[in-house]
Amino acid sequence: MFLRLVYESFRRQKRRKLLAGAAITLGVTVATAMIAVATDIGDKINRELRTIGANLLLTPQEDTLDVEIGGINLKPPSDGAFLNEADLPKIKGTFWHNNITGFAPMLPVNVTVQRNGLTQNLTLLGTYFAKHVSFGKEEFTTGVRSTHPWWKVSGAWPDDNFRDVLLGERLATQLSAKAGDELTVSGRQLRVSGILSTGGGEDEQIVAPLALAQEILGKPGAVRRVYVSALTKPEDALARRDPKSMSGAVYDRWYCSPYPQSIAFQLQEAIPHSHAEQIRQVAQNEGAVLTRIEGLIFLVTLAALLASALAVSAAMATAIFERRAEVGLMKALGAGRFAVASVFFAEATLLALIGGIAGFAAGGMLARQIGRSIFDSQITIPAVLLPVILAIAVIVTFTGSAAAIYKAVGLDPVFALRGEL
Amino acid sequence: VNAGVSSSAREVAAGREQAQHTSMFVRMLVRAAVLRRGRAASALLAMVVAAAVATAMLNLYVDVQAKLRREFRNYGANVILVGRDGASLPAGALSRVESVLGSRGVVAPFAMVVARTSDGQPVVVAGTDFDRVRQLDRWWSVNKWPAQPQQALVGVRAIAAVSPANQPFDLSFQGHTIHLTTAGTVQTGAAEDSHVYLSLPDFVSWTGVQPSSIEVAATGSPEEITAIMHQLEQAIPGAEVRPVRQIMEGEARVLGKTRATLVAATALIILTAALCALSTLMGWVFDRRRDFAIMKALGASDRLLNSFFAAEAAALGATGAVIGFILGIGIAAWIGRVNFHAPVVPRFGVLPFVLAGSIVVTLLSAILPISMLRRVQPAVILRGE
Numbered sequence: 001m002f003l004r005l006v007y008e009s010f011r012r013q014k015r016r017k018l019l020a021g022a023a024i025t026l027g028v029t030v031a032t033a034m035i036a037v038a039t040d041i042g043d044k045i046n047r048e049l050r051t052i053g054a055n056l057l058l059t060p061q062e063d064t065l066d067v068e069i070g071g072i073n074l075k076p077p078s079d080g081a082f083l084n085e086a087d088l089p090k091i092k093g094t095f096w097h098n099n100i101t102g103f104a105p106m107l108p109v110n111v112t113v114q115r116n117g118l119t120q121n122l123t124l125l126g127t128y129f130a131k132h133v134s135f136g137k138e139e140f141t142t143g144v145r146s147t148h149p150w151w152k153v154s155g156a157w158p159d160d161n162f163r164d165v166l167l168g169e170r171l172a173t174q175l176s177a178k179a180g181d182e183l184t185v186s187g188r189q190l191r192v193s194g195i196l197s198t199g200g201g202e203d204e205q206i207v208a209p210l211a212l213a214q215e216i217l218g219k220p221g222a223v224r225r226v227y228v229s230a231l232t233k234p235e236d237a238l239a240r241r242d243p244k245s246m247s248g249a250v251y252d253r254w255y256c257s258p259y260p261q262s263i264a265f266q267l268q269e270a271i272p273h274s275h276a277e278q279i280r281q282v283a284q285n286e287g288a289v290l291t292r293i294e295g296l297i298f299l300v301t302l303a304a305l306l307a308s309a310l311a312v313s314a315a316m317a318t319a320i321f322e323r324r325a326e327v328g329l330m331k332a333l334g335a336g337r338f339a340v341a342s343v344f345f346a347e348a349t350l351l352a353l354i355g356g357i358a359g360f361a362a363g364g365m366l367a368r369q370i371g372r373s374i375f376d377s378q379i380t381i382p383a384v385l386l387p388v389i390l391a392i393a394v395i396v397t398f399t400g401s402a403a404a405i406y407k408a409v410g411l412d413p414v415f416a417l418r419g420e421l
Numbered sequence: 422v423n424a425g426v427s428s429s430a431r432e433v434a435a436g437r438e439q440a441q442h443t444s445m446f447v448r449m450l451v452r453a454a455v456l457r458r459g460r461a462a463s464a465l466l467a468m469v470v471a472a473a474v475a476t477a478m479l480n481l482y483v484d485v486q487a488k489l490r491r492e493f494r495n496y497g498a499n500v501i502l503v504g505r506d507g508a509s510l511p512a513g514a515l516s517r518v519e520s521v522l523g524s525r526g527v528v529a530p531f532a533m534v535v536a537r538t539s540d541g542q543p544v545v546v547a548g549t550d551f552d553r554v555r556q557l558d559r560w561w562s563v564n565k566w567p568a569q570p571q572q573a574l575v576g577v578r579a580i581a582a583v584s585p586a587n588q589p590f591d592l593s594f595q596g597h598t599i600h601l602t603t604a605g606t607v608q609t610g611a612a613e614d615s616h617v618y619l620s621l622p623d624f625v626s627w628t629g630v631q632p633s634s635i636e637v638a639a640t641g642s643p644e645e646i647t648a649i650m651h652q653l654e655q656a657i658p659g660a661e662v663r664p665v666r667q668i669m670e671g672e673a674r675v676l677g678k679t680r681a682t683l684v685a686a687t688a689l690i691i692l693t694a695a696l697c698a699l700s701t702l703m704g705w706v707f708d709r710r711r712d713f714a715i716m717k718a719l720g721a722s723d724r725l726l727n728s729f730f731a732a733e734a735a736a737l738g739a740t741g742a743v744i745g746f747i748l749g750i751g752i753a754a755w756i757g758r759v760n761f762h763a764p765v766v767p768r769f770g771v772l773p774f775v776l777a778g779s780i781v782v783t784l785l786s787a788i789l790p791i792s793m794l795r796r797v798q799p800a801v802i803l804r805g806e
Contacts, residue, residue, distance in 0.1 A: 052671030311697035
């Protein structure tokens with residue numbers, strides 16, 4: 001009888017069930033989509049923050065001081081120590097290699113440029129633009145185009161394997177050179193493939209493929225410094241501790257957390273004779289920005305969950321209130337409070353499960369759409385969330401109906417059947 | 422039951438005699454709300470929640486961008502002034518920059534030369550204003566800022582070259598020598614680690630070189646910053662004003678994505694809240710089909726009925742919107758306090774939108790059931806079919 005009551009209620013009151021089910025589906029859709037966005041937002045914003053530039057810097061351990069003012073390098077070019085270019089792919093062999101979004105080696109060398117009968121001493125910066133590098137079986141592309149996304153080129157980016165160069169914006173104006181021109185740089189004829197604008201010191205420099213800079217310097221494989229862009233976790237008290245003073249378990253936890261400090265430590269281990277340091281301007285601030293944005297989206301998600309819980313409760317309350325004549329009839333025929341309540345709760349559970357599954361699917365699609373249109377990447381919902389979402393849907397539907405059911409079972413059947421109250 | 426009814430009827434009659442004459446229309450509105458307190462309260466509650474959530478989200482949407490921009494100003498300068506063709510900036514440039522900027526940002530001047538240590542090693546020495554740098558470059562990790570003349574702030578990599586045993590040291594530039602003590606070290610992970618910083622008066626009296634660049638952290642939207650740059654260009658003709666693209670573009674990207682996420686979330690939340698209010702209100706109006714039928718049976722015109730339910734809906738919508746607005750401001754302020762440690766300023770410009778939206782939702786939820794009921798004969802409704 002119990003099952004038949006529930007079954008017939010679904011079969012005969014399709015419109016009402018559809019309305020309540022639609023409310024639950026909508027609520028669960030919004031909740032699922034917001035939970036998916038909130039769990040993924042940290043990673044997404046972290047990637048966007050990488051557009052501010054590299055957050056780690058690798059330098060040779062025993063280096064002399066950098067002497068650079070306004071883009072002009074005054075340090076004797078062969079002075080000091082170098083890193084070995086052949087070691088760089090090992091960056092992708094560290095524990096947190098999946099968090100490293102790119103790296104760009106730099107080698108400034110001094111050159112002389114002849115133009116319009118004038119000879120000038122300038123700095124030529126050797127780097128990777130978008131170089132194919134392989135480590136073990138892993139193939140990846142890295143260089144300034146991923147680590148320094150604010151660099152803009154009018155013309156074409158040079159190929160890392162050729163001898164074309166970029167000319168800094170202000171230097172180009174000064175030399176009255178444009179893309180496609182030929183320059184004599186330290187006795188070599190080089191073609192300018194594009195004009196580079198960075199807003200920094202590079203605007204006064206020539207930027208060339210690393211191999212060319214090494215050839216001019218006469219030191220194959222030499223790299224002065226490497227900018228590394230890594231997805232990191234905001235710094236906390238543990239991150240700031242000195243790894244040497246940690247006990248085994250704490251050290252493991254520190255080592256296996258993507259703090260800027262621990263990634264720097266691992267880079268230092270991977271690259272011989274190197275010193276890794278976080279670039280504090282970038283690393284320190286991104287933690288703060290990330291924490292704020294994550295916190296904001298978390299609170300907004302709470303608001304979304306609250307709104308959808310209320311929507312579901314309101315729909316259920318209305319649906320039950322409309323059926324008080326039925327309650328009156330059941331009670332008049334001798335049903336107890338418990339029997340009436342259990343019919344309603346069974347219906348609510350069934351509705352919550354159906355609406356929950358439909359809402360989970362719709363919410364997944366919505367989250368994917370949000371991910372694609374805002375972040376140009378996927379937001380996927382782990383299937384593990386389904387039971388959690390269903391449980392929340394059932395609980396919210398239950399609590400939403402509870403007050404209405406309590407009121408309904410307390411009705412005097414006479415008044416309920418006459419439609420009063 | 423009879424006694425109860427007659428005594429309550431007498432009370433009502435007595436009340437009516439004393440009451441001022443009000444129109445039937447207003448009386449029906451008030452009595453409808455008073456007599457069905459429970460249902461009216463739940464409809465109002467739905468409206469209040471919807472309006473509160475909408476207010477909070479709209480308030481946050483406006484305020485959060487300003488808050489996040491301030492967060493981004495911790496990245497330091499987004500505009501930089503340099504002398505044209507490597508020349509020094511004209512005298513008084515700093516005070517003119519500050520008068521243009523007012524309270525819209527922080528500035529710090531920098532002057533740089535390459536000096537030699539006592540053993541002849543070249544090192545970049547910069548003169549600056551330490552109080553201003555502390556404000557501008559908050560990420561500098563400094564163990565002790567210089568407080569007295571002839572004290573230097575030495576980069577962690579430069580310390581080995583100039584003063585390995587932390588002793589006083591000499592620097593020379595074009596034949597002039599200055600004697601300095603180390604106040605503390607600075608660590609940034611970037612070029613500053615190889616520099617030695619002096620206070621500007623020490624630097625100028627030693628080298629005779631005036632500041633060549635002024636770094637500016639200007640607050641505001643991209644348009645406001647462009648306007649500030651334009652004003653700076655006009656105020657200091659001898660300077661070239663450049664944006665720090667690295668910071669400005671990163672900020673624009675991150676803010677853009679956050680804003681888009683917030684818009685999506687706001688739209689979803691407001692939609693859900695509005696639909697919740699709509700379904701509750703429709704249930705409420707539909708529930709009162711007997712009132713409707715009685716009025717119609719007693720000869721009320723369609724126009725009167727429409728305007729009655731519309732007025733009721735509008736009153737409910739407006740009340741809900743005002744209470745919800747106050748609550749929503751509270752929610753936004755709480756989120757501001759929890760997440761940004763700064764209050765969110767209430768935006769009263771949001772109120773008209775919330776008010777209009779609430780009234781539209783309530784009107785919609787009144788009109789739909791009424792237009793459905795209008796087609797039904799009053800007798801059918803009164804019989805409860």
